[in-house]
Amino acid sequence: MSFLKKLFGGAGGATPGEPAVVDSRDYAGFAIKATPMPEGGQFRLAALIEKEIGGETKVHRMIRADLFASKDDAAAFALRKAEQVIDEQGEALFNN
Template sequence: MASFFKDLWSRLGGSGEAKRESEAVAEAVEYKGFRIRPAPYPSKGQFQTAGVIEKDFGAETKEHRFVRAETHASKDDAATFSVAKARQIIDEQGDRLFS
């Protein structure tokens, strides 16, 4: 369990290799004024649901990174699910996501 949190922290904290692995794997998707960038990463032989939600506020762009427990056999499946999860997050929280 400790290695899971260490791995998660390094990915969210932006360590070099982990950051490259978690870069967006698909084009950004526009949804209700937000941009969703799916960014699944390999984890224990599967791909972890993860991504970035962005929104422009004037000249400033805010972002929210998310990682969820779901894993998938392929990177494409994980990317598709990451977009669906991001849409759900946006529907539930809207701009409060950046508070």
């Protein structure tokens, strides 16, 4: 499988180009979607952070170096890490 397919969730039942959402929650006006990425028998911490701003849904793709043995652990930590990122950066997260 190509690197780009892995990066953007081209496997695992997700729509091509869309990462597979394992868990989600709303936090401080943002939507967080945990999207652990399979890698070498483990799962890389990844999530989508979304917020509607000015009638447009802004999306930030968060991918971390952290690897976990289980998809559920990676999803749980992704939700917590995304909350931390939201607390630190808020809407500035979408300024890039």
